[in-house]
Amino acid sequence: MRPEDLEILPGSAPDPAVVERIAAAVARDLRPVRPRPAAGAAVAGLLAVFLAVAVPAAARLGFFGVQRMSPGVMAAIFPPLAELALLAAAASVNAMTPGSKRPFHPAALAAGGCCAMAAIFFLLFPDHSLGRFVPQGVACLKTGLLWAAPAAVLAWILLRGGYAVDRAAAGAAGGTFAGLAGLAVLELHCANFRLWHVVVWHLAVVPIAALAGAAVYFFGSKRRDAELMQ
């Protein structure tokens, strides 16, 4: 006999009365439900949210950043940003569906995404001067977080019918997605191309939004779970 052949706890079965009670309880409240839309449709919806927040926000604030960028810089920044948004959208959708694939933890996505974008910024922006590092940086951070908030709310509206078995991870995934929308607004709007400004203050939007998303969703949905089981 090999350990692989072990039959664990043979003969243990639930009390038939318990099983009957469960079946009766479920049958009492049985009505048809509509399954959640396909994952692809939900991801497409989130990408629409991303564009619906980032583009109008930058239009309102002014496309100063993108106007100053060369086509090469634009091509180096926006496609990877869009790819990260796609990954964050997929992670958010999967986090709200029990038993979905999770190739990586949403926190790893936030961290890896920031590292990847930082590497791109290091290659693109040679100006290492600090200038008015803190005042300009705080203004950008506020703007990024301000526009991440509506993206988070819209994402939550789209995904709220789902159910997260890992609340913190689901919140972190949604927060990362919203943070990337905030980062996109800053890249379109901010014409300050000093390396440290972009690396520190623009990218900070993503982990801050991810942490905020994890905290808000963890505590918010904990209460909802308790209500669900009443």
Add this chain to the structure above:
Amino acid sequence: MQPAAELEQLMVRYQQGDAAAVAALIQRLSPQLHRFFLAQFVSRLSADDLLQETWLRIHQVRHTYRPGEPLLPWLYALARHVRVDHYRKARRVAQREQQVEALPEVPAPAAARGPDLEAMLRALPESQREVIVMLKVAGMSIEEVARATASSAGSVKQKAHRAYQTLRRLYEA
């Protein structure tokens, strides 16, 4: 073991409000869910409670199952979530309670099982035990266990390999 497609079909009919389908699903899946909880060394009474709680949770969120997706990872992800919640609640209660004296040890049920499986399983870390139970009790594939535990297939393989090594060592001892 029930063919997966048949279970998935029952789940779809459950979503459509078919009472016979839900009864069949509960009858077929309850024994393996019950064993999943028992294998985590909760009492039989607690396993019954967890089973009820899991089915109620499944009922509340049955719309989150997507037809065409494998059913068992969805089901076990919810069962696992219920178990973790139960464990946290029990820990909070235990912290508030003051133990007045040690309880006498309850003798283990005298089931003839050859090797002491419970003791061998107890030697495994919780994450490895959970993987073994899903693979051996529920008959799930590595990919399905990875989905249910929100981890990668590589991580599940590694946990299963380590668990088998420990079990083999204990069995041969």
